[in-house]
Every structure is written in structure tokens, then in C-alpha cells.
Amino acid sequence: MPSFTDEIVACHDCASLKSARRLKMEDKPYATFRVEEKWLPKGEINVLFIAESPPWNGKQSYFYNRAEDNKSTNLRKEVLKYLNLQLDSFKNDGYFLIDSIKCRLNKQTNATVPSKILETCRAKFLGREIEGLRPKVIFALGDSARKALQGLSEKSEFSEFNDLANHKITEDYDKTLSGYRVILCVYPGGQTRNYISNIERSFSKITPT
Numbered sequence: 001m002p003s004f005t006d007e008i009v010a011c012h013d014c015a016s017l018k019s020a021r022r023l024k025m026e027d028k029p030y031a032t033f034r035v036e037e038k039w040l041p042k043g044e045i046n047v048l049f050i051a052e053s054p055p056w057n058g059k060q061s062y063f064y065n066r067a068e069d070n071k072s073t074n075l076r077k078e079v080l081k082y083l084n085l086q087l088d089s090f091k092n093d094g095y096f097l098i099d100s101i102k103c104r105l106n107k108q109t110n111a112t113v114p115s116k117i118l119e120t121c122r123a124k125f126l127g128r129e130i131e132g133l134r135p136k137v138i139f140a141l142g143d144s145a146r147k148a149l150q151g152l153s154e155k156s157e158f159s160e161f162n163d164l165a166n167h168k169i170t171e172d173y174d175k176t177l178s179g180y181r182v183i184l185c186v187y188p189g190g191q192t193r194n195y196i197s198n199i200e201r202s203f204s205k206i207t208p209t
């Protein structure tokens with residue numbers, strides 16, 4: 001896969017957007033924590049997890065930061081719990097996680113994800129990342145990830161991703177689209193505790209029985 005780290009660091013494509021004030025464009029955890037160098041599996045990508053954006057709360061909060069405290073809503077804690085893995089095993093088992101939005105996004109005062117920011121980051125990175133990684137499974141963590149994947153349908157190589165527009169994240173969605181197996185999952189943790197059975201069902205599709 002081509003290296004995206006330098007591109008992500010240099011990117012300021014959202015700077016002209018009105019919603020740019022909600023981004024920390026100087027803080028790119030993907031580069032800070034050397035994700036490509038340290039956490040990209042050496043062999044095939046069995047499952048590519050796609051989340052929304054890095055956490056807003058501080059420069060240390062991030063999926064790949066070993067020093068991250070185990071808060072009840074921490075994404076790493078939730079994902080590894082459902083996979084029954086430790087972080088090192090996550091990589092060794094061919095799992096990889098990326099964010100649809102590369103900068104930290106402030107959702108503390110407005111939970112809505114700015115569509116222009118999602119579209120800008122998706123258009124520049126997401127399709128190329130998927131093509132480079134060629135995962136066996138794409139696992140969308142939450143509705144923003146679903147929307148980002150759906151938006152890729154504008155490109156001919158992802159045209160079947162348009163099917164995602166007709167489905168909710170809470171559905172039992174597991175289809176092959178444009179050559180990729182795509183699974184939708186409710187974002188684990190936070191305000192989704194009423195959907196534990198949905199989350200367990202989604203993760204059961206990628207974990208050994």
C-alpha cells in the first residue's frame with residue numbers, strides 16, 4: 001500500500017470550509033502514532049475497520065496509543081472486547097483500523113458530523129486506502145463510516161456501494177459490494193448500549209465460532 005502518512009500530515013483541504021473550526025488540523029494521530037509503520041499487518045488484511053474520526057479529547061486519546069486509559073467508551077476497549085483480543089493480536093490476526101476523517105473532530109457541542117468534512121476526506125483518502133489494502137472484509141463502525149463508504153459509489157470501482165444508502169446501521173447487513181464483503185455495525189460504546197445484541201451479531205460474523 002502506498003504511504004499516506006505524509007499526505008495526511010500535509011492535508012489542509014478542509015481549511016476553507018465553514019465547519020473547519022471543529023477540526024484540529026494540526027493534530028493527525030495517524031501520523032503521530034506511526035500507524036502505517038507500527039500497526040499495518042504484514043500479510044493480508046482480513047478485516048478493515050472503518051471508524052468516524054479520532055477522539056477530540058486530548059492528544060493522547062487514540063485507538064493505537066498503548067498508553068490510552070481504558071474508559072468505558074474507549075473504542076479500542078470495545079472493539080478488542082468483542083474480538084476477545086489484545087492490541088498486538090489485533091495486528092497479528094490481520095486486523096487494521098482507519099478513520100474516515102483523519103483530523104480530530106469536535107462533537108462536544110454538536111453531535112452532527114459535517115457532511116463536507118466527511119466528503120472531503122473520503123474523496124482524498126478512503127477509496128485509495130481500500131484499494132491499496134484490499135481487505136477481505138470492510139467493517140463499518142457506525143453511521144458516519146457507512147455514509148463515507150456509500151459516498152465512494154461515485155467512483156466506478158465502488159459503484160455497488162450505493163446500496164448502503166438503502167440500509168440502516170442497525171440492520172443485519174452483510175453483502176459483497178464491488179468485490180468487497182461489507183458488514184455494518186452500530187458504533188460500540190457511548191450511547192449505543194441498547195444495541196449490544198446488534199453489535200454482538202455484527203462481530204460474530206468475523207470471529208471464530
